[in-house]
Amino acid sequence: MTAPTVDQAITRAHHEEWSRLVARLARRFGGLDVAEEATAEAFAAAAERWPREGIPPNPGGWLATTASRKAIDWLRREAQRDARHEAARIVHDDTPPEPTGPVEDDRLRLVFICCHPALAMEARVALTLRLLGGLTVAEIARAFLVRETAMARRITRAKAKIQTARIPYRLPSAGDVRDRLAGVLAVVYLVFNEGYLASEGRQAVRGNLIDEAIRLGRLLRSLLPDDGEVAGLLALMLLIDARRAARVSHTGELVTLEEQDRGAWDRALIAEGSALVRERVRAVAAGGDPPGRYQLQAAINAVHTRAPSARDTEWSAIVALYDRLVQLDPSPIVRLNRAVAVAEVDGPDVALAEIDRLTEALDGYHALHAARADLLRRLGRSGESRSAYDRAVDLAGNPAERAYLRRRRDQLAGP
Known part of the structure; x- marks a missing residue:
């Protein structure tokens, strides 16, 4: 296996260690500014020293030690009062930490x-x-x-x-x-x-x-095992993340749910997320609180993941779940997502009418224009579809999404 370069090692350490270091330093030194500043300085030191000295055997440990020293230095620079100097001496305090709650x-x-x-x-x-x-x-x-x-x-x-x-x-x-x-x-x-x-x-x-x-x-699930929305959020994230490997093509283009290779989905994550959804359904049936927004979104994604193909998706069930979600959260984005599902049940013309009613509220949101472009394409209105794709490309920030939108636009018939 090829040894990582210094840049790769620093990038990996940043992904794995940044949040851990900030959280640890915030607890130890009692401030967010010092935690963030010291962590940033530790990574800056790594970028300066690792190319000369080599990647340390334990990058995380090296960063933790360096960040602690930087925090003490930072406090000494910034401190003007005895209390701040006392905080800088925390490194020498061997007393047990206070309870964290x-x-x-x-x-x-x-x-x-x-x-x-x-x-x-x-x-x-x-x-x-x-x-x-x-x-x-x-x-x-x-x-x-x-x-x-x-x-x-x-x-x-x-x-x-x-x-x-x-x-x-x-x-x-x-x-x-x-x-x-x-x-x-x-x-x-x-x-x-x-x-x-x-x-x-x-x-x-x-x-x-x-x-x-x-x-x-x-x-959060361990902390609050009986909370329905905590379970719903975890289920929702697991079911969406199960599709990660199929989400972007080898050319760096977004792959929509309809076009994804479902064989590449992570079945273990789907099973775990679906089990949480079923657990919440049983709890509601037994007289528990009605499902909240995360539970409903998780249920929607469970319907998607259990379909063997996009063609076999139970779109009527998804629309019914969105109807309940709109009652809890009638935001324009939820209504936009519902309209996309409505297109599969009642047709693109009905969905387009619903989306057009959201244009004023979501004119700066690229997903609205992408949805309009697709519906206009399905209705054979290529010129209007092209304009909607252009607007979506201009507003989209994600490179994979822009690549997908450009390809769909360029596939339209006509000049």
């Missing part, structure tokens, strides 16, 4: 801290992507369609609010877990989505974000 995993605890109710949802997601995903401010800004300077200010304000609120890293308490759970679930799912189809950049898929989101989902 019900959430023992450092990275999951960091998500709960990032999901403080004082923060707006976009700030929670941005902060989580920065601290746990290791995304640059520029990448996060592109994902939110805002300027880099605006996103930098948003992340800085979010960290400042957490600092001002004096939230100790040993939180959350049991009450915090319940109060913040909805926000945590939303953030974990958005992190997963950013991994599964990156909104910008050269990578079509960010496997490290997918894996981290599923890892956090498993931890």
Whole structure:
């Protein structure tokens, strides 16, 4: 097996170690700024020293030691008060750590801290992507369609609010877990989505974000085994991730669900996700709480994965599930997804009428124009379809998706 290059080793370490280091340093030194700064400096040191000194036998251990030293140096540089100098001496403190509360995993605890109710949802997601995903401010800004300077200010304000609120890293308490759970679930799912189809950049898929989101989902399931939405989110992520290997072609083009090689799907993940869906169906039938949005989305994906081919998909069942989801979440995106399913039951003309009613709300969303383009193509309206594909290509950030949309556009008949 060929030894990795320095660049490959640093990239792999960044994927595997960034979130672990930030979470560990945040707990140890009690601050998000010092944790992020020290971790970034450790990777900068690796980029400078590993080409000269060689890749260390234990890259993660090397980075952890270096990051700890950088954190102490950072605190000493920044500290002007005795309390900060005392924090810098934590490295010499051999006393047992304080209890961490019900959430023992450092990275999951960091998500709960990032999901403080004082923060707006976009700030929670941005902060989580920065601290746990290791995304640059520029990448996060592109994902939110805002300027880099605006996103930098948003992340800085979010960290400042957490600092001002004096939230100790040993939180959350049991009450915090319940109060913040909805926000945590939303953030974990958005992190997963950013991994599964990156909104910008050269990578079509960010496997490290997918894996981290599923890892956090498993931890949440262990923490709250009876919560239906926790189980639903984990099932949803597993069922979607089962299709990862078939999602992008060898030429780097997105492969839609209809065109995917279902033999390449991960049957173990499908079995695990489907079992969770069946568990929730039994719980609801036994008088439990009605299914929430993640459980319904998981059920929709379970219908997709059990179909031997796209042609054999039970589209009427999917539309029925979307009808229930719209009652819980009547957002334009949910209604758009429902309209795509309606096209398979009632025809493209009915679906197009529904989608056209969403145009004002979703004009800047590439998926709306991609869906319109496909329906117009099926209706033989090639000129309008081409224009819709052009608009979708302009708005899409993912390179694999742009390649797919261009190919579909270029297959249209006519000039």
